[in-house]
Amino acid sequence: TRVLLTGGSGFIAAHVLDILLEHGHSVVTTVRSQDKADRIKKAHPNYDSKKLDFAIVEDIAQEGAFDEAVKSDPPFEAVIHTASPFHFNVTDVQKELLDPAVIGTTGILKSIKKSAPTVKRVVITSSFASIINPFKGNWPEHTYSEEDWNPITQEQAVENPANGYRASKTFAEKAAWAFLEKEKPNFTISTMCPPLVLGPIVHYLNSLDSLNTSNQRIRDIVQGKAKEQIPETGTFLWVDVRDLALCHVKAIEVDAAANKRFFITAGYFSNKEIAQIVEKNFPEYKEGLPSTSAPGGDYPKDGVYKYDNSRTKEVLGIQFKPLQESIIDTVKSFKSVGA
Ligand code: NDP
Known part of the structure; x- marks a missing residue:
């Protein structure tokens, strides 16, 4: 499948890109600068420009930002939109x-409808931020699922950056579903x-x-900032x-994800x-890690919300990696950039 991936320089998108290429898809990814395109290209020497190519989109907040990027020869069949400020x-x-x-989300949907009629599936990176009700706290009696929507309002959104981020994901995802309803695209x-x-x-x-x-909290623990x-x-x-990342790719491959x-x-x-996983697996960081008596960082005493992830497992066929494996691999990756 010919795929447009937005924000290819991002943490999540870098992994989406690798899985798309492994699965044999051909990819154009948008980045904000030629320098980022060059770095990604250099890190993928086995893929020529037919398999991996780039489009520069400097600011997704501009009206029509994706008008050119959605055009391609051969034409796109799927789009994965990850770019968004976090x-x-x-x-x-x-x-x-x-x-x-x-504007990034509605903008890309408009551009696809206008100029990329061959696109059949658009995958959008939303967030648990659009599901969670931040005004309910830990809400132990509740089970979160795809049925839930964050009720945050425009007024609350502009109160502080944390609300602003959660609202940005909520409003963007709502706008995407509204676009589908109203515009009835292909x-x-x-x-x-x-x-x-x-x-x-x-x-x-x-x-x-x-x-x-x-990932900053893992870095901060490794760097000794959680010691006390x-x-x-x-x-x-x-x-x-x-x-x-595999879920994103499965979402373009599996019909039932529509x-x-x-x-x-x-x-x-x-x-x-x-902190405990780092301590067990990386003795070299022991000095800066929190002592057993260090306060904070634990689960709330009165319990926490439950979750229902059954749809992802059933429709996308995903088995989740355990926390220990993820933390070990993350810390190793920090070492590869000089930790
Ligand atoms: P990153 O910050 O690594 O990636 C964000 C990407 O979006 C970057 O490629 C960035 O480009 C691009 N971007 C941001 N603003 C603009 C803009 N105005 N114009 C063009 N490009 C822009 O974060 P993640 O990979 O973590 O996030 C990717 C997506 O996943 C986001 O939609 C985020 O909301 C979502 N998400 C992330 C979670 C997480 O825990 N990481 C949890 C839930 C959802 P550049 O780097 O060049 O600025």
């Missing part, structure tokens, strides 16, 4: 988080809703200083980036467990 370092939530998420969509994504980074794009947001006090875990669900939302989680984790 960080909390913003001063203007609307401009820096909401606009790129929402394609079907699948939305991917992972909670915290952990796992190895690719050495050719990363440094520990510019690490993607979700383990930070609170926040969201208690996770998934390995390689499992999530027009479905997928809650993609391997299960529970806590920051304390991450």
Whole structure:
């Protein structure tokens, strides 16, 4: 299948790209600069430009940003849209988080409808942020599934960057389903809703200083920042980036994924467990790791929400990697960029 992958320089997209190529698909990926295209190309010497090519899209928040990128010879049959800001370092939530998420998503759907009629499936990286009800706390009596939607409003969205990020994912995914309903395009969509994504980074794009947001807690533990006090875990669900990437690729390969939302989680984790796994497997970091008496990072005493990940397992046929394997591989990948 000929696939357009957006945001190919991202943490998750780098793994999606590798699995697409392994599965024999031919890929054009969008990046924001020629330098990033060159680095990705150099890291994949076995794929020529028919198998792996690039389009520059500098800012997905611009109207019509994808108008040219969706055109290709041979034409695209599937699109995987991962690009969206995931960080909390913003001063203007609307401009820096909401606009790129929402305009990016509706923009690519419009461009596909207008100029890429051969596209049959569009996969969108949404988030558990669009499922969780952040105003319910740990909500032990509730089981989250694809039925749930974050009720966050525009007014709450602009209150702070954390709300802003969650709202950006919620509004973008809602906008995608609304587009489908209203525009009745030629394609079907699948939305991917992972909670915290952990796992190895690719050495050719990363440094520990510019690490993607979700792996930063592992880096901080390794670097001794949790020694006295383990930070609170926040969201208690996770998934390995390689499992999530495989879900994205399965979502273009499996007919039954059409027009479905997928809650993609391997299960529970806590920051304390991450620290324990690092301690057990990397004695060289022992010095900076939290002592057994260090407070914080544990599960809440009164319990936490439950989850139903059965649709992902059944429709996409995914078996999830355990936390220990994911943490070990992540720390090893940090070493490959000089940790
Ligand atoms: P990264 O920050 O590594 O990737 C984000 C990607 O989006 C980068 O390629 C980035 O390009 C691109 N991007 C961001 N803003 C723009 C913009 N305005 N114009 C063009 N490109 C842009 O994060 P992840 O890989 O973790 O995130 C990928 C997707 O997964 C996002 O949609 C995120 O919301 C979602 N997600 C991630 C989770 C996680 O725990 N990691 C959990 C749930 C969902 P560049 O690097 O060049 O800036």
